[in-house]
Amino acid sequence: MLHMTDMTEARPAPQTASGPSAEPTLRVRGLTTVFRIGRREMPAIENVDLEIAPGETLALVGESGSGKSITSLSVLRLLPGAISRIGGGEVSFRDREGRVRDLVSAGGEEMRRLRGNHIGTVFQEPMSCLNPVHRIGDQIAEPLILHLGLSRRAAFERVVELLAAMGIPDPARRARQYPHELSGGMSQRATIAMALACDPVLLIADEPTTALDVTTQAQILRLLQDLQKTHGMAMLFVTHNFGVVAEIAHRVAVMYAGHVVEQGRVADVFRHPRHPYTRGLMTCVPQPGDALALRRAGQALPTIQGSVPSITDRPPGCPFAPRCALAVDACRAAVPAMEDTGDGHLSRCIRWSEM
């Protein structure tokens, strides 16, 4: 009944930049997305650079309002055009056939052919992603029929295989059920089956375990890791939970108020955070044992003062400066440039070397 995973074996390094297929699946350069609020245009995300290799998981971590979901929705081109537009930058996606496509200039029809086919998506609320009036199996079969041209019969067989691969017991019966007949964990497994139906090369998972209980979250994280190992897809994993990042990702990009403020390999960022925001977030989440020691010593939990600025209220310069204990005048003058602190570990802090 138990699954045991040795964490050191569970996450083999993905193909590195020096390997033969060094071409990243997704490359985002200088991506800026602006929102129209009243009569003004405000950048929701600014100058975002990301890269994900085949078989690699990049976690995009941040609090609400950091722009992590805006980034993933911009890549997917799913933001409403009436209130937002991509203000600059490039999004290059290498599809299943190895062709590099520019997603910023791609038309609606091209994006529809990519999404659900070359790019799979999983979102936070499985119940709102599933149509309540259609059977689970029919919904998972839809991309198979639409994108891959399978017959209904062949598609249904594939659906049952997929549900079984998601660890759903009695998959043929489940395929004939409606979403309300499934628990939260089961329906998230069904949406993952749908995302993977066409064997995508990129999976974008936006807070896929946030709505689930911890024991179910552990199951879904394990499932995603196993699936990535067998499918070798690149994964963009959006979350607010640092623990989840440590479990699932190879690399992490920390977002704050629309900017990527730190980026690097998970082990490097967690052991030696090079941005005060990252360091602050890590210390204000009590780890078992630490919290007890603080309590016994009569000490308060470490906190970050203030709160995340809203999109209409972002300060000039470094967006974290008003909450930062290390801030100096230069921080408030201009947004710091991204600096390489060594070995591809990037920080958008002018005082990173003092940390």
Place this chain on the structure above:
Amino acid sequence: MNQHSPLSDARPLLDVQGLSKHFPVPGGTPVRALDDISFSIGRGEVLGLVGESGSGKTTIGRSILRLIEPTAGRITFDGTDLMTLKGRAMRQERRRLQYIFQNPFSSLSPRMTVGQILTEGLDLQKIGTRAERLERARTALSQVELSPDTIDRYAHEFSGGQRQRIGIARALTMAPEFLVADEPVSALDVSVQAQIINLLRDLQLRLGLTMLFITHDLGVVEYICDRVIVLYLGRVMEIADSADLYAAPRHPYTRALLDSIPSADPGADRKRITLSGEIPSPMNPPSGCVFRTRCPHAEARCAQAAPPLEEVAPGHLRACWRPDVAGQPL
């Protein structure tokens, strides 16, 4: 070191015996959301209620204030049987017990000023003059570290963390002795959660409050709770001092719950254990021990009868038939 409240051996402030809540289902068997729950809280103690969705945490919290009516059980607060109180007498008693809600966005009326929100309870209870009520509201605002001019503004003008402070201030205006804090930080950003936890801990110590702290997040429990009750499907699995619960859990479910917390240490070289299966439907719970369908140690007798809650170490209780699995990792 014993983390028991200093007065836990004296008469408890709150005593709950045999609490059950069954929700009727039209044309079906009732949902047994709570089944025979017993515990007590000493004056000045913080008791944690931990469990996943459907475990009955909120049902317990709401039953104590009779925001929902329990099906059976006795709830005694400072010697008064709350279950038999009616109308005015219950309203009077309820001043002493207040509730902090999970969602600071939906639990504060958008049409009332902060002042109106804070004085509403005092108005309804006809406590003091208008000036005195406003004074109590201002005092409560300073207790939660908000400026006095907050009083004329509306809740939507504030961030999530500030709104939760308003929710806490609303509870404090009644000068309560007992607080039910129902997932008070779950809806907040990570960087704000620690601020609110520190505030609650500070208020609890300063005002000598007794607290029932409901959460699904085991990370915060250790910091704020003296003792913890672990619930599963409306039944108590384990009760222990919070330090003991982390160091030496005695119930397989507690162990699994602790193991499920993703560790923010990427180098943690540990065997990760995931429970298989799902929480059963409370309409059709398993016979015997409700956890047995997901328990790696389950055997035949676990299906026959529910294990009693027994003391396995001083102050440490658990409900499990297998003496041989106590205190060891799964």
